Amino acid sequence: TRSLSGKVALVAGGSRGIGAAIVRRLHADGAIVAFTYVSSDAKAAELVKSLATPEGQPLAIKADSADPEAIRQAVEKTVEKFGRLDILVNNAGILIHGMVDDVSVADFDRMVAINVRAVFFAAQVAVKFMGDGGRVITIGSVVADRTGFPGSSIYSMTKSAIAGLTRGLARDLGPRGITVNNVQPGPTATDMTPADASVADKVRSLIALGRLGEDREIAGLVAYLAGPESSFITGSSLTIDGGYLA
Ligand code: NDP
Numbered sequence: 591t592r593s594l595s596g597k598v599a600l601v602a603g604g605s606r607g608i609g610a611a612i613v614r615r616l617h618a619d620g621a622i623v624a625f626t627y628v629s630s631d632a633k634a635a636e637l638v639k640s641l642a643t644p645e646g647q648p649l650a651i652k653a654d655s656a657d658p659e660a661i662r663q664a665v666e667k668t669v670e671k672f673g674r675l676d677i678l679v680n681n682a683g684i685l686i687h688g689m690v691d692d693v694s695v696a697d698f699d700r701m702v703a704i705n706v707r708a709v710f711f712a713a714q715v716a717v718k719f720m721g722d723g724g725r726v727i728t729i730g731s732v733v734a735d736r737t738g739f740p741g742s743s744i745y746s747m748t749k750s751a752i753a754g755l756t757r758g759l760a761r762d763l764g765p766r767g768i769t770v771n772n773v774q775p776g777p778t779a780t781d782m783t784p785a786d787a788s789v790a791d792k793v794r795s796l797i798a799l800g801r802l803g804e805d806r807e808i809a810g811l812v813a814y815l816a817g818p819e820s821s822f823i824t825g826s827s828l829t830i831d832g833g834y835l836a
Contacts, residue, residue, distance in 0.1 A: 591620065592618075592619050592620030593619050593620065593813070593817040593818065593819075594616060594619040594620040594621035594677075594813075594816060594817060595620035595621075596620070597620070597621045597622070597676040597677055597816075598621065598622045598623075598624070598668065598669075598672040598673070598674050598675050598676050598677070599616045599621045599622070599623050599624070599675075599676065599677035599678075599679065599816065600623075600624045600625070600626075600664065600665060600668045600675060600677070600678050600679070600712075600716065601613050601616070601623065601624070601625040601626070601679040601681055602625070602626050602653075602655055602661070602664070602678075602679065602680050602681055602682045602708065602712055603625075603626060603627065603628075603655065603680075603681040603682025603683065604623075604625025604626065604627060604634075604637070604650075604681065605625065605627035605630040605633045605634040605637060605650070606627075606630055606633055606780065606781060607778075607780030607781055607782065607805055608681055608729060608775065608778060608780060608805045608808050608809065609625065609679075609681035609682065609729075610633070610637055610805070611805035611806045611808065611809040612679055612681060612808070612809045612812050612813075613625050613637060613641070613648060614637075614641065614806075614809070615806065615809035615810065615812065615813045616677070616679075616809075616812075616813060616816060617641050617648060619813055619816075619817070621676075621677065621816070622646065622648075622672050623641075623648045623649075624648060624649040624650075624651060624664075624667070624668040624671065624672065625637075625648060625649075625650060625651070626650075626651045626652070626653040626655070626661075626664050626682065627650065627651075627652060627653075628652065628653070628654045628655070628682075631652070634650040634652075635650065637650070638650050649667070649668065649671055649672070651664045651667055651668070655682040655703075655704045655708035655712075656700060656703045656704050656708065658707065658708070658711040661708055661711050661712045661715065662711070662715045665678075665712065665715040665716050665719070666715070669719050674719065675716055675719040675720060675724075676720060676723065676724060676725065677724075677725045677727070677816045678712060678713060678716040678717075678720075678725070678726045678727070679727045679728075679729070679812060679816070680708070680709040680712055680713070680726075680727070680728040680729065681728075681729045682704060682708065683704060683705045683729065683731075683748075684700065684701060684704050684705065685701075685742065685745045685782055686700065686701055686744075686745070687741045687742060688741060688742075688743075688744070689740060689741050690743060693743070693744055697744070698744050701744050701745060701748050702744075702748060702751075705745070705748035705749065705751075705752070706748050706751045706752065706755065709728050709752060709755060710755060710759075713726050713759055713770070717763060717766070717768055720766075720768050721766075721767070722766065722767030722768075723767060723768075723818075723821075724763075724766070724767065724768035724769070725768070725769055725771075725815065725816050725820075726759065726763070726768065726769070726770040726771070727770075727771050727772075727773060727812055727815050727816060728752050728755075728756060728770075728771075728772050728773070729772075729773050729775065729808070729812075730749045730752035730753060730756075730772040730773065730774045730827060731745075731746075731749040731774055731775060732774045732775065732776045732829055732831045732834055732835060733745065733746040733749050734746065734749040734750040734752065734753050734774055734827065735774070735829070735835060736834065736835055738796060738834070739789075749774070752772050752827075753772055753774075753827045756770050756771060756772040756825060756826070756827060757825045760824040760825030760826075761825070763824075764824060764825075769815075769820065769821070769823060769824035770824055770825060771815050771820075771823055771824060771825070771826050771827075771828065772826065772827040772828070773808065773811055773812055773815065773827075773828055773830060774827050774828065774829040774830065774831070775803055775808045775830050775831065776797060776803055776829070776830065776831025776832050776833075776834035776835075777793045777797065777802050777803065777831075777832075777834065778802055778803035778804065778805060778807075778808055779802040779803070779804060779805070780805060783802065785802055790802065796834055797831070797832040797833055797834050798832060798833025798834070798836045799832035799833055800832075801832065802832075803830065803831070803832055807830065808830060811828060811830050815828070
C-alpha cells in the first residue's frame with residue numbers, strides 16, 4: 591500500500607504552482623485530495639480531470655482564503671464528501687510587491703489575511719476533525735530568514751509569522767498527536783517566481799545550486815511531512831532552498 595492510503599488531505603490553494611504539485615503528489619501517494627482555489631476555474635477543472643480514476647477524483651472547491659467563513663465551509667465540504675480529514679496543507683499565498691513608501695493598507699491587510707489569518711483559521715476548523723496522526727503543514731518561505739531583495743517587507747513579515755504560528759500550534763496540538771510544520775521554499779519556478787523573468791538570473795546567482803527549485807521538489811518534502819515517517823517532527827520550519835541561505 592502507498593504511504594497515504596486511506597488518508598484524506600485538503601490543500602488550500604491547489605490549482606497552480608507548488609499547490610498543484612502537492613495535490614498531484616499526495617494523490618500519487620494514495621491520499622484522497624480536496625483543494626481550494628480562488629480564480630483559476632479552468633486550471634482547477636483540468637487538474638481534477640487529470641487525476642480522475644474509476645474510484646473517484648479530487649474535489650476542487652472555490653473558496654477565497656481571505657474569507658475565514660469560506661475556509662470553514664471548504665474544510666466542512668471536504669469532510670462531508672470524504673468522511674474524514676487527516677492532512678491540511680496551507681499553500682495559498684500572495685506576494686504584492688511594494689517598497690516601504692508604496693505599501694497601502696489594503697495590500698498589507700490582504701497579504702496578512704491570506705498568508706497568515708487563513709492559515710490559523712483553516713487549522714482551527716481542520717483539527718476539529720483530526721485525531722492522533724493528524725498533520726498540519728504550511729508553505730512559508732525562506733524569506734522568513736532572508737528576504738534578499740527590496741520590495742517585500744510585508745510578505746517577509748507574513749512568512750516569519752508562519753514560523754511562530756507553527757511553533758505555537760505545535761504546542762497546542764502536540765497532546766492530541768497532531769503535528770504542525772512549516773515548509774520554507776527558496777525561489778521556486780512558478781507564476782509567482784517565473785524562471786524566465788529578468789530577475790531570475792540574479793536570483794539564481796544567490797542559490798548554491800545555481801537554479802530555481804521545482805514545484806515537485808517542494809511537494810516531495812510536503813509528502814514526507816504528511817506521511818507516517820515524520821511522526822517526531824513538529825513545530826519545525828524546514829528550509830528547502832537549494833542553498834539560498836548557505
Ligand atoms: P502561485 O501564485 O503560482 O499559486 C498560488 C496558488 O494559491 C494558486 O493555486 C492560487 O489559486 C492560490 N491562491 C492564491 N490566493 C488565494 C486565495 N485568496 N484563496 C484561495 N487560493 C488562493 O504561487 P506559488 O505556487 O509560487 O506559491 C505557493 C506558496 O508557496 C505560497 O504560499 C508562496 O508564498 C510560497 N512560496 C513560493 C515561492 C516561489 O518562489 N514560488 C518561494 C517560497 C514560498 P488561483 O489559481 O485560483 O489564483
